[in-house]
Amino acid sequence: xxxxxxxxxxxxxxxxxxxxxxxxxxxxxxxxxxxxxxxxxxxxxxxxxxxxxxxxxxxxxxxxxxxxxxxxxxxxxxxxxxxxxxxxxxxxxxxxxxxxxxxxxxxxxxxxxxxxxxxxxxxxxxxxxxxxxxxxxxxxxxxxxxxxxxxxxxxxxxxxxxxxxxxxxxxxxxxxxxxxxxxxxxxxxxxxxxxxxxxxxxxxxxxxxxxxxxxxxxxxxxxxxxxxxxxxxxxxxxxxxxxxxxxxxxxxxxxxxxxxxxxxxxxxxxxxxxxxxxxxxxxxxxxxxxxxxxxxxxxxxxxxxxxxxxxxxxxxxxxxxxxxxxxxxxxxxxxxxxxxxxxxxxxxxxxxxxxxxxxxx
Numbered sequence: 491x492x493x494x495x496x497x498x499x500x501x502x503x504x505x506x507x508x509x510x511x512x513x514x515x516x517x518x519x520x521x522x523x524x525x526x527x528x529x530x531x532x533x534x535x536x537x538x539x540x541x542x543x544x545x546x547x548x549x550x551x552x553x554x555x556x557x558x559x560x561x562x563x564x565x566x567x568x569x570x571x572x573x574x575x576x577x578x579x580x581x582x583x584x585x586x587x588x589x590x591x592x593x594x595x596x597x598x599x600x601x602x603x604x605x606x607x608x609x610x611x612x613x614x615x616x617x618x619x620x621x622x623x624x625x626x627x628x629x630x631x632x633x634x635x636x637x638x639x640x641x642x643x644x645x646x647x648x649x650x651x652x653x654x655x656x657x658x659x660x661x662x663x664x665x666x667x668x669x670x671x672x673x674x675x676x677x678x679x680x681x682x683x684x685x686x687x688x689x690x691x692x693x694x695x696x697x698x699x700x701x702x703x704x705x706x707x708x709x710x711x712x713x714x715x716x717x718x719x720x721x722x723x724x725x726x727x728x729x730x731x732x733x734x735x736x737x738x739x740x741x742x743x744x745x746x747x748x749x750x751x752x753x754x755x756x757x758x759x760x761x762x763x764x765x766x767x768x769x770x771x772x773x774x775x776x777x778x779x780x781x782x783x784x785x786x787x788x789x790x791x792x793x794x795x796x797x798x799x800x801x802x803x804x805x806x807x808x809x810x811x812x813x814x815x816x817x818x819x820x821x822x823x824x825x826x827x828x829x830x831x832x833x834x835x836x837x838x839x840x841x842x843x844x845x846x847x848x849x850x851x
Contacts, residue, residue, distance in 0.1 A: 528562040534574070541574075550780040551615045565613065585613075596747040605634065621782040623675055623775060624659040624739035625690055631660045647756070659741055663755040667742030672772045674788065676708075677737045684733065691734060693777040699734075705776055710786065717774050717788040738772070 534540040535547045552558050557565065566580040573580070585607040586593040596602055610630045619627075637655070644651040661667065678695060680686035696705040709717055709725045726735065740761065754760050772788040 528558075531562040531566075547614050551782075554778075554780045554782055555614065555616050557613055557616065592747050596749075599747065599749045601749050609633070615781070617782045619741075619745040620743070620785055623690060623783055624662075624673065624741050625675075627659040627661055627741075627745075628655075635660075657737075657739055659739065661745050661749075662740055662742055664749050664751065665742065665746045666748055666750075666752065667744055667746050669743040670740055671743060672738045673741050673785065674736045674738050674772060674774045675783075676734055676776070679733045682733055688735070688737070691777070693779050693781075696777065697779075706786065709774060715786055717786055719789050719791060722788070736774075 532547060532549060532552075535545055536549045538546045563569070565583040567583065568581040570576055570578045572578070589607075593607075596607075610633070641651050641655060644655060648654055662670065676691045676696065677688040678691040679688055693705070696708060699705075700708055704713075706715070707713065709721055711721055711724065722736065771790070773785040774788050775783040775785050777783055
């Protein structure tokens with residue numbers, strides 16, 4: 491009898507799920523993988539003519555996000571059966587519902603009362619920290635903090651503030667993130683002008699240069715998904731790529747949301763020291779068609795070969811080693827032998843010199 495009751499409950503549950511799914515389909519949204527999920531929504535929202543520009547979704551970028559895997563209805567519930575003709579706007583789920591820990595961390599920062607999640611993150615384009623460039627991270631900050639104002643503020647204590655701010659994402663110094671690495675990007679002169687300013691090379695530009703091959707082949711010539719120091723040198727020496735070069739940016743491997751000024755970042759040795767952890771690992775970030783970046787591991791030592799392999803990244807003091815330090819000290823000591831020795835001899839013979847001086851008088 492009990493088994494019969496359980497079977498009836500199971501059948502009833504399956505029936506209710508089927509009815510709910512059918513009802514959801516009637517209300518204008520669907521469930522499933524990204525290929526099938528939200529098709530009803532994107533049928534209109536991917537088309538710039540069907541909806542207002544602010545409601546248009548770039549499916550190439552959206553499909554790459556983790557939000558795409560849960561679908562539109564997970565965040566935009568309450569779609570009416572008459573949508574969009576009835577012009578009833580859907581409800582939006584709070585980010586806190588899924589990102590509670592991040593929201594609590596951010597809520598304790600000074601930014602909390604000044605900017606919401608959406609002011610920095612577009613939920614239809616959001617990528618993981620390792621999938622965006624340091625420059626893109628800074629563009630988020632620049633929406634509120636102007637470049638000129640920040641350079642002026644940092645210049646009060648930071649030498650060459652403009653260069654530092656160009657080579658470091660703000661979160662490198664203004665969050666308590668740990669485990670930093672050097673990420674190399676391919677940069678290109680604007681308008682193919684040999685004297686133009688450098689900027690990040692786009693996927694389209696590198697794809698054209700690769701002439702039908704995977705853009706990784708521009709540097710990863712043996713296609714082993716690993717960049718050797720020799721491959722970096724060859725890339726920089728290619729004459730047909732004289733408008734391109736590599737730029738290194740120091741980025742945190744894990745980004746936190748506790749934005750603040752940290753005492754340790756006022757200390758130059760946080761970056762400029764002999765063999766910091768950031769020097770131990772480098773990656774090459776290559777742009778993807780959807781606007782994100784894919785990282786490829788680079789052979790250890792790329793940053794220490796900065797002058798030969800990565801001309802747009804060099805940490806003063808970072809290339810020191812113990813042997814050269816000893817040689818340098820020996821040279822300095824040798825240079826001091828003559829003046830110090832001469833002074834010492836004059837000191838110990840001062841009485842004799844005085845006696846000779848008196849006899850001559």
